[in-house]
């Protein structure tokens with residue numbers, strides 16, 4: 001194993017500062033006792049964290065984001081798992097087109113998706129409803145689930161399933177007892193990644209929410225563009241802590257690098 | 266038996282296909298059609314079809330400026346991501362496993378944290394009374410604050426922060442497959458670390474750099490949150506313009522036309538880039 | 552009718568024929584190996600018997616039952632895959648139990664059968680382990696136990712030992728033979744390793760390009776290969792071009808590169824033939840007894856034996872000599888070689904002189 005030289009380590013140090021600086025600043029600012037964004041904070045106060053409790057808007061939005069994340073990740077997983085089985089296993093005409101379609105939300109600019117969803121939902125008269133949001137988010141996050149499940153489907157040694165068949169298992173039993181447990185890491189990883197993506201989604205959501213379904217990122221966004229008080233910093237700090245907690249959890253069970261980089265390792 | 270066999274994949278992907286038909290293909294087609302409608306301030310959207318919106322966009326230097334700015338920002342972001350991301354990916358790969366997994370959390374973790382939150386951090390850092398300006402003034406390096414917030418440069422810096430994990434992931438994937446002993450071989454033949462990097466590592470990282478650049482460029486060209494927060498009303502890019510047309514001016518057809526132009530240019534750039542890459546690298550890497 | 556009857560089995564993939572008109576009969580309790588080089592269609596044959604590939608034509612009859620309409624999961628065959636294909640999320644015990652569960656066998660009966668199967672492969676002490684915490688040889692045995700516990704009519708083994716290192720492979724060969732005989736199960740083994748096939752099987756079926764070339768006991772196949780391909784594939788062999796001058800009760804007369812030699816009588820027409828001579832049947836002898844002089848080009852010490860490469864007037868020959876702890880000829884030395892005429896094999900060079 002090569003080790004890095006002095007300059008490499010300096011570069012890495014500066015890079016690390018670059019990556020964490022904005023987060024550190026946000027967390028630092030949220031502890032300010034003053035009424036404006038200051039860094040480093042002149043004192044340590046939980047004033048702005050208490051302020052969150054006085055702002056039901058943010059709490060409601062957080063709930064909606066949480067529910068939306070859970071529902072859309074679940075919908076997306078339910079449709080993506082069988083699709084991944086078909087694409088990863090079967091040879092059929094149109095397979096590549098299908099895969100391209102299911103991955104296409106990654107390439108279409110999000111703002112285009114946002115207005116397309118707005119157009120559809122307003123024609124269907126479900127704009128701003130939770131169900132509309134859920135289905136639109138499901139579209140955006142399906143590529144993530146599909147990719148992770150696909151890589152675990154492709155990674156399965158097919159003779160394991162043949163072995164189950166030769167021992168007398170029917171198609172459904174093979175799926176439930178052998179295939180599903182084997183792709184479970186991909187399914188769980190995909191669900192979590194989908195949840196986080198939905199939880200953080202802004203660009204599409206900003207077009208299709210109404211005041212009663214405003215999500216946390218949208219609430220934060222409109223707050224930032226209107227005023228600058230440390231309340232956004234304290235809410236953001238909560239978001240950071242929540243995400244980091246989730247991240248550590250995934251890292252424990254699945255490996256963050258595997259989650260984000262596919263099957264490498 | 267054979268009929269069933271050929272129906273199976275379609276049954277399995279049926280639910281996803283239905284979802285994507287109704288919630289992706291149809292809306293995209295509708296948006297495309299919408300971009301040909303016309304709009305009047307009093308009458309709203311009119312059910313007539315014409316190229317009016319496109320002519321309006323293509324003949325107005327205001328929109329030219331927005332498109333040019335958007336793609337220059339995306340280009341700048343991509344170049345910086347390559348310059349910073351490639352060495353960082355290589356450094357990460359050479360780390361000991363424990364340090365590496367710690368650094369991966371630092372490098373990739375931000376990817377999972379809300380863009381709004383990260384951009385808020387940059388706005389605190391970049392403002393006229395922001396952390397960086399205050400710091401530089403205190404060190405007497407500058408006498409009056411440098412304007413960074415509400416500039417394209419500020420947007421690029423924040424976008425690099427948002428996008429660089431994608432570059433690192435792509436380069437990482439390309440370099441991970443490499444045979445590390447090739448570097449040792451080069452060293453044993455007398456190559457300096459810089460030479461090893463430029464002659465041995467870089468060529469192997471190339472496919473990753475190319476695909477990473479593509480991702481970074483197209484995501485930067487359509488980024489919304491960062492330019493919206495850091496650019497304000499003054500520094501508009503395509504996606505913020507679309508947002509304004511849809512939610513402020515309410516001229517949906519014009520907004521749709523701008524969006525279609527964005528989609529088309531992103532697709533054209535992606536396809537031609539892929540072509541280029543395939544031609545250049547066909548056969549060299551699987 | 553034999554226990555397993557494979558008749559004119561053929562499998563075509565698009566334009567290529569992977570298995571061509573393959574027929575084979577296997578008796579109950581017999582151990583037969585399908586031996587052949589990579590890509591000759593062994594796996595495809597096995598997959599058709601297992602029910603994972605549909606034959607293009609031909610039939611497979613097991614114990615009087617035509618398998619062609621029987622789905623793979625109802626065939627009740629025991630299969631051991633090259634990669635073992637153990638269920639990684641189940642313990643050894645659960646792996647072995649799976650087939651019994653599918654048959655609705657539960658309770659004491661199941662426990663008893665699992666215990667017996669694990670006993671048979673000597674793995675009772677590892678019943679609660681997961682496959683990933685086991686060595687290659689142990690996994691191999693789990694796979695065997697899992698296949699045998701359902702008491703299959705037929706055991707199919709696809710290169711079961713090819714992932715093991717040389718020493719373990721030898722050990723497992725003996726184990727496999729013992730287990731097969733204890734269980735008394737009819738077995739079909741696919742391998743490209745000739746020594747494995749010879750060590751394990753009652754009969755060997757040699758395949759080439761999807762066709763069955765020869766079938767017989769290991770001894771017969773080794774001693775009387777029907778073609779130069781088989782004589783080279785089974786062990787080492789010196790193959791030389793020759794001309795058959797005449798053949799009769801007193802043996803065959805041959806001309807090899809101008810030298811007259813004799814061999815056993817054959818059922819071939821005079822003309823171009825191939826002769827094959829095993830390296831271990833050629834002796835290095837005193838000049839008086841020698842048939843041919845030869846010059847040592849190379850010699851390699853292999854521990855229990857010496858391998859010589861000799862230059863003679865009939866061509867270069869490989870010769871193997873047991874190491875008896877004596878001095879052997881050095882490269883450059885001239886020696887004399889001899890062989891018994893009946894050890895010569897005369898093979899048709901093509902179909903034309905098959906009588």
Ligand SMILES: Nc1ncnc2c1ncn2[C@@H]1O[C@H](COP(=O)(O)OP(=O)(O)OP(=O)(O)O)[C@@H](O)[C@H]1O
Nearest residue numbers: 564568569587588589590591592593594595596743
């Ligand atoms: N699904 C398939 N489609 C097309 N050709 C195939 C397919 N499966 C096998 N073949 C071809 O059929 C031939 C026989 O393959 P098979 O796997 O039976 O060989 P094998 O004797 O088992 O070889 P090995 O010792 O390498 O495992 C090969 O040339 C292979 O390329």
Ligand SMILES: [Mg+2]
Nearest residue numbers: 593594595709
């Ligand atoms: Mg094979």
